[in-house]
Amino acid sequence: SQQGEEDPQALSIQEGENATMNCSYKTSINNLQWYRQNSGRGLVHLILIRSNEREKHSGRLRVTLDTSKKSSSLLITASRAADTASYFCATDGLTGGGNKLTFGTGTQLKVEL
Amino acid sequence: GAVVSQHPSWVICKSGTSVKIECRSLDFQATTMFWYRQFPKQSLMLMATSNEGSKATYEQGVEKDKFLINHASLTLSTLTVTSAHPEDSSFYICSARGGGPPFYGYTFGSGTRLTVV
Numbered sequence: 001s002q003q004g005e006e007d008p009q010a011l012s013i014q015e016g017e018n019a020t021m022n023c024s025y026k027t028s029i030n031n032l033q034w035y036r037q038n039s040g041r042g043l044v045h046l047i048l049i050r051s052n053e054r055e056k057h058s059g060r061l062r063v064t065l066d067t068s069k070k071s072s073s074l075l076i077t078a079s080r081a082a083d084t085a086s087y088f089c090a091t092d093g094l095t096g097g098g099n100k101l102t103f104g105t106g107t108q109l110k111v112e113l
Numbered sequence: 114g115a116v117v118s119q120h121p122s123w124v125i126c127k128s129g130t131s132v133k134i135e136c137r138s139l140d141f142q143a144t145t146m147f148w149y150r151q152f153p154k155q156s157l158m159l160m161a162t163s164n165e166g167s168k169a170t171y172e173q174g175v176e177k178d179k180f181l182i183n184h185a186s187l188t189l190s191t192l193t194v195t196s197a198h199p200e201d202s203s204f205y206i207c208s209a210r211g212g213g214p215p216f217y218g219y220t221f222g223s224g225t226r227l228t229v230v
Contacts, residue, residue, distance in 0.1 A: 033219075042119075042206065042223035043157075088156060092219075100147060101208065101219055103157045 004089050004104025012110045019076040021107040023089035024069075030092045030099065032065055034074050037086045037106075046074075046087075079111045115141050117209045119222025126197055126229055134192045134225045136207030141220075142187035143209035148180070151204040151224075163190050197229040 004025045013019055023032070034046040049056045049065045049072065056063045062075040076083055089104040116139040126132050136146055145164050149157040161177075163169040163184035171177045179201075181193040190209075194201055206224040 040204070040224075040226065043221040045219070045221075099210070100159060100162055102159065103149075106156045108154070 004091060004102065006087075006089060006104040006107050008107060009105070010108045010110070012112065013079055015079060015081055015111055015113050017079055017111075019079050019083070019109055019111070021074045021087050021089075021109070023072045023074070023104050025072075025089075025091045025102075025104070026070065027091075027093055029067075030094060032063075032072050033090045033092065033101070034061075034063060034072075035088045035090060035103075037088065039085075043088070076109075079109075081111050081113055084109060084111045115209075115220040117143075117207065117220045117222045119207050119225055121225055122223060123226040124228070126227070128198055128229055129196055131193055131195045132197055132227060134194075134205055134207070134227075136190045136192070136209065136222050138188045138209045138220070141209075143190070144187065145210045146184055146190035147208040147210070147219075148182060148190075148192050149206045149208065151206060153204075157206060160192075194227065197227070199229045202227055202229045 004023050006023045031048050031050045033048045035043045037043050047058045047061050047063050049063050060077045065072045086106045086108050088106045090101045118137045120135050148160045150160050151157045159172050160175045161169045161171045161182050163182045165184050165187050169182035184190040204224050204226050207222040208219050
């Protein structure tokens with residue numbers, strides 16, 4: 001079953017604006033990761049935040065994690081048309097079979113010129 | 114960095130035939146590999162986890178006799194879709210995790226688009 005729910009499902013913004021995506025999950029995690037996927041392509045790892053971290057930055061990306069609320073957010077600042085893609089959060093949690101990544105439902109971001 | 118090669122990138126097959134997809138870790142040993150399926154405009158659903166030299170662990174609802182997974186070496190896992198039907202048409206992605214650092218260690222293949230006609 002899906003671990004994470006993301007919102008919004010779709011987001012359309014103008015180039016230069018910021019984009020915020022949210023992810024909620026259900027169980028304990030070791031870390032949470034964000035990935036980008038261009039249409040019909042593989043995944044690109046964006047950023048990882050550990051369960052004991054609250055905020056992390058990487059270039060134009062800012063990720064927050066609130067383990068008490070079991071939620072995370074991804075902020076993309078000064079968006080570009082090339083940021084148009086689907087974005088997924090993925091939780092890395094320990095299960096009976098060992099660690100595995102479970103993906104959220106995803107947010108489709110469209111950045112228009 | 115770690116690279117995972119997945120082949121083929123796309124395949125079209127006739128209904129009733131079997132298709133094999135390969136996932137190779139090129140520069141590291143992958144003790145664990147994962148297979149995901151993704152339908153259009155949907156998220157990745159984990160199908161199974163395979164550890165080298167042992168049987169794969171399938172997620173609930175995934176038919177193990179239909180989706181055969183073999184992880185015979187530390188660098189290769191294969192997914193065989195047996196007796197494929199149109200409803201098996203999907204995007205299949207593998208992921209490999211090494212036996213040690215880096216701590217997150219998940220590297221994804223570029224995916225295989227399967228179309229069953």
